[in-house]
Amino acid sequence: xxxxxxxxxxxxxxxxxxxxxxxxxxxxxxxxxxxxxxxxxxxxxxxxxxxxxxxxxxxxxxxxxxxxxxxxxxxxxxxxxxxxxxxxxxxxxxxxxxxxxxxxxxxxxxxxxxxxxxxxxxxxxxxxxxxxxxxxxxxxxxxxxxxxxxxxxxxxxxxxxxxxxxxxxxxxxxxxxxxxxxxxxxxxxxxxxxxxxxxxxxxxxxxxxxxxxxxxxxxxxxxxxxxxxxxxxxxxxxxxxxxxxxxxxxxxxxxxxxxxxxxxxxxxxxxxxxxxxxxxxx
Amino acid sequence: xxxxxxxxxxxxxxxxxxxxxxxxxxxxxxxxxxxxxxxxxxxxxxxxxxxxxxxxxxxxxxxxxxxxxxxxxxxxxxxxxxxxxxxxxxxxxxxxxxxxxxxxxxxxxxxxxxxxxxxxxxxxxxxxxxxxxxxxxxxxxxxxxxxxxxxxxxxxxxxxxxxxxxxxxxxxxxxxxxxxxxxxxxxxxxxxxxxxxxxxxxxxxxxxxxxxxxxxxxxxxxxxxxxxxxxxxxxxxxxxxxxxxxxxxxxxxxxxxxxxxxxxxxxxxxxxxxxxxxxxxxxxxxxxxxxxxxxxxxxxxxxxxxxxxxxxxxxxxxxxxxxxxxxxxxxxxx
Numbered sequence: 001x002x003x004x005x006x007x008x009x010x011x012x013x014x015x016x017x018x019x020x021x022x023x024x025x026x027x028x029x030x031x032x033x034x035x036x037x038x039x040x041x042x043x044x045x046x047x048x049x050x051x052x053x054x055x056x057x058x059x060x061x062x063x064x065x066x067x068x069x070x071x072x073x074x075x076x077x078x079x080x081x082x083x084x085x086x087x088x089x090x091x092x093x094x095x096x097x098x099x100x101x102x103x104x105x106x107x108x109x110x111x112x113x114x115x116x117x118x119x120x121x122x123x124x125x126x127x128x129x130x131x132x133x134x135x136x137x138x139x140x141x142x143x144x145x146x147x148x149x150x151x152x153x154x155x156x157x158x159x160x161x162x163x164x165x166x167x168x169x170x171x172x173x174x175x176x177x178x179x180x181x182x183x184x185x186x187x188x189x190x191x192x193x194x195x196x197x198x199x200x201x202x203x204x205x206x207x208x209x210x211x212x213x214x215x216x217x218x219x220x221x222x223x224x225x226x227x228x229x230x231x232x233x234x235x236x237x238x239x240x241x242x243x244x245x246x247x248x249x250x251x252x253x254x255x256x257x258x259x260x261x262x263x264x265x266x267x268x269x270x271x272x273x274x275x276x277x278x279x280x281x282x
Numbered sequence: 283x284x285x286x287x288x289x290x291x292x293x294x295x296x297x298x299x300x301x302x303x304x305x306x307x308x309x310x311x312x313x314x315x316x317x318x319x320x321x322x323x324x325x326x327x328x329x330x331x332x333x334x335x336x337x338x339x340x341x342x343x344x345x346x347x348x349x350x351x352x353x354x355x356x357x358x359x360x361x362x363x364x365x366x367x368x369x370x371x372x373x374x375x376x377x378x379x380x381x382x383x384x385x386x387x388x389x390x391x392x393x394x395x396x397x398x399x400x401x402x403x404x405x406x407x408x409x410x411x412x413x414x415x416x417x418x419x420x421x422x423x424x425x426x427x428x429x430x431x432x433x434x435x436x437x438x439x440x441x442x443x444x445x446x447x448x449x450x451x452x453x454x455x456x457x458x459x460x461x462x463x464x465x466x467x468x469x470x471x472x473x474x475x476x477x478x479x480x481x482x483x484x485x486x487x488x489x490x491x492x493x494x495x496x497x498x499x500x501x502x503x504x505x506x507x508x509x510x511x512x513x514x515x516x517x518x519x520x521x522x523x524x525x526x527x528x529x530x531x532x533x534x535x536x537x538x539x540x541x542x543x544x545x546x547x548x549x550x551x552x553x554x555x556x557x558x559x560x561x562x563x564x565x566x567x568x569x570x571x572x573x574x575x576x577x578x579x580x581x582x583x584x585x586x587x588x589x590x591x592x593x594x595x596x597x598x599x600x601x602x603x604x605x606x607x608x609x610x611x612x613x614x615x616x
Contacts, residue, residue, distance in 0.1 A: 031413055035599075071603075079607050084355055084413075086606035088553060093599025095550075099592035104307040198592070206417040213411065248429035255418040259400075262415070263408045 002234055008122055008192055010223075010230025011129045012037065012184035012201075016208035017215065017222045018133045019180030023069075025140060025217055026173035027153035027166075028076045029276045031087030033181040034205025035094025036065050038198075040185025042098040045196045046105060048118030057118050058125075058186045065182025066175050073174030077167050080278035091205070099198035110198040114189055122191040129187070130223065132180065137219040149173055153272035156279040166279050181205065203255060210262045213269045225261075232257040285560040289569070292558070292604035296597045303596070309589045317586040318579030318594070328578055330455075330462035336574025337531075338363065338545075340469040341524035342552025343559065343566040344476045345517035349412075350561045351480050352513040353493035358401055358416030359521040360549025361423030365393035366525020367538045367545045368427045371435045371444045374451070374529075374537075382451035386526045394522025395515055397423060402514035406507035420549070424542070432540040443537040453531035465531030470567065472520055477563035485512055524548060547595075551577075554598045557605050573598070 016033045023030050030036075040061035048057020072090060075081040099110060106112045140146040151159035152169045160166050184204070189196040207229050214228075215221035236250040244250070301311035322328045342359040349356030369390025373382045401415035435444040453463040480486035492499040492509040500506060528544050529537060538544065555573055559565030580594035 075603075075607050081606045083606075085557060086603060088357070088557070089599055089602035089606050091599075092550060092554060092602055093596060096592050096595030096597070096599045100303075100590045100596050101307075103590035103592065104309075203417055203421045206414055209411070210414045210418075213414070246429060246433075248425040251425045252422045255421040259404070259410075259415060259418045262410050263404050 002231075002238060005234035005237070006227060006231045007126060008230070009233035010226040011126050011192065012188050012204050013208045013211055013229050014133055014223060014226035015129050015184035015187065016181040016205055017211035017226060018136050018219045019177035019184075020208060020212045021177075021215065021217050021219055021222060022136060022140070022149070022180075023174045023177030024212060024275055025153045025272055026149045026170045027156060027272060027274045027277065027279070028073065028170050028174045028177075029083045029087065030069075030072055030076075030090075030174060030178060030181075031084060031209060032068075032072060032090025032094070032178075032205075033208050034201050034203070035091035036068060036178050036181035037185035037188070037201040037205045038094040038098045039068065040065050040182030041189035041196050041200045042101050042185075043182070044186030044190045045112060045114050045118060046101070048120075048190055049115050052117050054118045054120035054190045057190055058120055058183065061186035062179050062183045065179035065185075068182070069175035069178025070171065072178060073171040076174060076278065077170045080280070083276055095198070098196075102196065102198060112196050114194045114196065118190060119194055120187075120190045122187075125187050125191045129184075133219045133223050140219065150272070152279075153274055156274050156277075160279070160281070170279070181208070184208075207254065207258050210258050213271075214261060214265050216269050217272065228261060229254060229258060285562070285565060288605060289558050289560075289601075292601040295604045296600040299600050300593065300597045304589060304593065309587055313587040314583050314589050314593070317582040318576060321582040321586065322575055322578045326457075327460055328582070330457065330460035332574045332578035333466050333571070334461045334463070334574075335577050336570045337466045337469045338524035338528055338548045339551045339555050339570040339573050340473060340567055341520040341527075342549050343555035343570050344472060344520040344552075344563055345549075346553050346556035347559075347561045347563055347566055348476065348480070348489070348513050348517040348520070350556065351486070351493050352489040352509050353496065354405070354510060354513055355413050356398075356401075356416055356514060356517055357413060357549070357553060358398060358419050358514075359517065359524075359552045360547070361416070361420035362394040362397045362518050362521035363525040363528070363545050363548050364420075364423045364427040364542060365397045366390040366522035367529050367542075368430055368435075368525070369393045369522065370447065370526045370529035371431065371538050374445055374447045375435055377451070378448050380448070380450040382448050383453075383530060386447075386451070386530050387523065390526035391519055391522035394525060395518035398514040398518030398521070399511070402511045405514075406510045412510075427538075428540065428542060431538050431542070435538075436540065437537060440537075441540070443535055443539050445537060447530050447536040451530065452533075452536050453527070455533055461533050463527075463531040463533070465527040468523065468527065469570075472523070473563045473567040476516075476520070479516070480563065485516075489513055521549065521552075524552075551598075554602060557602050 044057040044061035047060035152166045156166045211225040214225040232254040236253040239250040240247045304311045345359040370386035373385035404410035488504045555570040558569035
């Protein structure tokens with residue numbers, strides 16, 4: 001039971017982390033994962049409810065994440081805006097939009113149960129998430145596209161000089177990366193928690209950022225990291241159920257664990273060299 | 283000047299997008315904006331309420347600015363404000379006289395600084411990214427303060443809030459019937475003080491130097507660890523004061539809500555203010571006053587246009603997105 005819960009709790013973090021690995025490997029930071037996750041959770045339930053199908057809800061959440069990712073990518077790559085500021089803006093916008101949306105659509109304050117017809121099988125989503133992580137590892141480390149993505153993040157000048165379109169690579173890596181965070185959000189609301197609240201992501205977007213560092217930008221290691229964070233998430237509910245400690249104490253666990261894990265692994269982590277630096281044609 | 287124009291541009295874009303969103307969701311955009319931007323000026327109670335709302339935002343905005351100047355993305359003001367408020371509650375628990383007020387500041391600021399020190403030390407000695415660590419500290423503070431507020435310090439008469447500040451220790455409204463207290467002037471005074479600190483003092487010089495070029499600063503004898511610690515320490519002080527004031531200068535309850543309603547979101551509002559104000563303490567003061575007006579307006583919008591309060595948060599997110607786009611020549615060079 002604890003094992004299943006650990007795996008289920010790991011999935012949203014894994015999806016967002018794998019997406020962020022893709023974006024950061026191409027050279028773009030997106031700290032707006034939290035907001036993208038929230039928006040994904042909201043859009044998933046909204047569209048799933050209206051369309052009467054959870055799968056359509058998931059697809060819609062993914063598509064909205066892709067669009068917002070294109071926006072972040074365009075700001076980071078073409079306009080050369082501040083990537084951290086744009087990420088914070090995404091988080092603020094997501095928090096506002098979802099809290100507003102839940103009230104405007106369903107006329108309830110901050111909490112909406114996902115209707116049964118919009119639910120998606122949690123195990124199917126779990127398998128899909130692992131497949132995404134594996135595929136991302138394969139693409140990044142075993143294909144020409146992966147080489148182009150990594151080159152754009154390590155040394156964009158050199159990549160550009162051998163004919164790689166750094167701009168396009170970064171734009172699409174960012175967009176696909178963001179879409180995975182929203183996908184993770186839809187998993188939260190349509191499969192795992194079957195509810196959407198105005199703070200349903202509860203820091204998972206930032207835990208995913210920690211996972212990226214923990215994994216040293218490797219999607220397979222991100223699975224291990226997500227499972228560690230998922231374990232503490234699941235454990236916190238278990239301790240609560242068994243009345244070991246007050247629920248406030250157990251709720252702190254995932255965050256304390258994240259801090260400790262990140263503090264422990266730093267030093268061996270090596271970010272892409274051109275991370276966060278806009279590329280400019282000479 | 284350019285900064286002000288950019289902020290106005292971002293406001294214009296946000297208002298335009300917001301009008302579309304409001305219209306789609308079935309609200310009257312004109313009524314929404316009328317109640318948000320005009321109604322607050324129609325009564326002195328509303329104006330003073332807007333200023334009271336701006337008070338903590340000025341202080342948490344300064345926290346973010348102090349980090350930004352040193353090239354750090356300190357988004358921990360949220361949790362540090364919770365801890366400051368908890369400090370005021372603890373002081374009310376310990377002292378039943380006017381002594382509770384100075385004690386509030388001592389305990390509140392100490393707790394907030396302690397909360398800021400964890401990410402600072404992790405950054406300085408372990409290289410942990412401050413974005414992740416400050417958010418984790420926010421969540422830990424969230425659950426810790428909720429627990430303390432609903433157990434040790436809960437109010438037996440009113441379970442939805444903590445014990446109150448002793449009457450003699452409260453900062454009371456300057457005008458009867460309004461909510462504006464001397465706390466506002468504390469915050470307003472903090473802005474030029476931080477400005478002076480950043481622009482004229484040795485510490486400010488070191489923070490700025492490290493923010494512009496950490497390598498050059500280190501060679502010049504300014505270690506990164508000292509910069510991180512000073513910047514987070516000072517930031518903890520302003521956020522701590524914000525938290526204390528949300529209890530000690532918060533009529534009529536003078537307590538902390540157990541769901542943290544009177545401190546929730548203030549740290550993120552501060553980030554919004556700091557970005558609108560371009561990281562300049564005086565700009566932040568103006569921006570926070572504007573945000574206070576928007577949020578006061580949002581309360582009227584809720585009543586008059588029946589639009590959810592959070593509409594205003596969405597507008598602010600869009601504004602910051604535009605600001606990010608407009609930051610071509612970075613004011614925070616990396």
